[in-house]
Amino acid sequence: MYKLKTQAEWIAQAKAVLPAGGFGNFDPEVIIAKGEGSHVWDEDGNKYIDYLIGSGPMLLGHGHPEVLEAVYEQLPKGMTFFANNSQGIALADAICQAVACCQQTRFVTSGGEADMYAIRLARAFTGKTKILKFEGGYHGMSAEAQMSLAPAKAVNFPHAVPDSAGIPTSVAEQMLIAPFNDLDAVASLLAEHDDIAAIIVEPLQRIIPPQPGFLAGLRALCDKHQALLIFDEVVTGFRLAYGGAQEHYGVTPDICTLGKIIGGGFPLAAVGASEDIMRHFDKAIVGADQWLMQLGTLSGNPVASVAGLKTMEILRREGSYQQLRRFGKSLQDMQVSALTKAGIAHQLCGDETLFDIFFTDVPCLDYRSANHKRPDQAAAYQAALRQHGVLKPPSKLYPSLALTDQDLEHTSHAVDKAVDAVVSLG
Ligand SMILES: Cc1ncc(COP(=O)(O)O)c(C=O)c1O
CATH class of the missing domain: 3.90.1150.10 (Aspartate Aminotransferase, domain 1)
Structure with a gap:
């Protein structure tokens, strides 16, 4: 038995x-x-x-009964297509309406993957290489993201330390690490290094709030030094406010990443930005040299999309x-x-x-x-x-x-x- x-x-x-x-x-x-x-x-x-x-x-x-109903309705119509589908397009539209920095979005399967593309996108757009990240900031599992995520020993800034085996030292050389909430440290790094493509930051780093003026300061420094500001909103998106941390704190980044809530409990994440930046995903516009190849078996999955759409609809309620x-x-x-x-x-x-x-x-x-x-x-x-x-x-x-x-x-x-x-x- x-x-x-x-x-x-x-x-x-x-x-x-x-x-x-x-x-x-x-x-x-x-x-x-x-x-x-x-x-x-x-x-x-x-x-x-x-x-x-x-x-x-x-x-x-x-x-949630309404999310379940949306999912049950979708399941017999198809669980995954790889091809464009109306559910995914509707979700992209809802995200672009909600999130200030997103005129366009691309779907991936996990938040860490979205962060990987955000970094690559910033490099493609600016033509620069280095990425400034904050000690303790979590951006998934890519080689760049594993730098100084949870270092056991305090090393001098801006030296990057990998938190995982198997990462070539050359990756650390492309990263600069700063303490969160220290605008002076960021300003010095941007003044010293003219090859910084982007600052990537969790606007609420883990659970550490930004000090007043910190995010606005990052915005101003990025503008001054022609670097892009990436908000990792995988956690904060649709949580801190419907429009995410960028709405809650009133600072708009150039690129943001989303995940978790937008898939309603299914695997789905996204990277979003202005059309000008997102055109690097369109080979016909930017040409082969400037193009970011991006595809994924489950990207824009229709079941995840309807779950995310219904979740967002409920969150919009008074x-x-x-x-x-x-x-x-x-x-x-x-x-x-x-x-x-x-x-x-x-x-x-x-x-x-x-x-x-x-x-x-x-x-x-x-x-x-x-x-x-x-x-x-x-x-x-x-x-x-x-x-x-x-x-x-x-x-x-x-x-x-x-x-x-x-x-x-x-x-x-x-x-x-x-x-x-x-x-x-x-
Ligand atoms: C801020 C942040 N970025 C990225 C990620 C990675 O997302 P995923 O686990 O979907 O790859 C997480 C996961 O918790 C996160 O908290």
């Missing part, structure tokens, strides 16, 4: 067939069996309030973003209040739509300061939250629109227990 496996059995099987026992993404000791609304269940039937939400895409929660921010604020307040009452040093870092707590008394400004001074406290807090039915990534908390007042109440209870666990460490 068919026997359901326990979570422990799945974990053992994963260890046999997957290196490091997992997909490389999240704690391999949790095997998710299903998600519904604001909750997920593991293979042992434990229920969690989900603040991981697929690492961002499931902003509406799992299995009050969506106010509601998301209300949930976020409530989750922030309950944690800050419990930690403050217990006398535990902490910093709340981020935006209401994406944030976390650092166990430190140092304000988080850049990769080196956004750290736990007491990693033991962070570990105890995280473990106790999990034990009390709250699932979140280690250094992020993603609120979703599927949350209910009951979820918030339950989370507040789990937070109190987690704070007790931290206090007991002494």
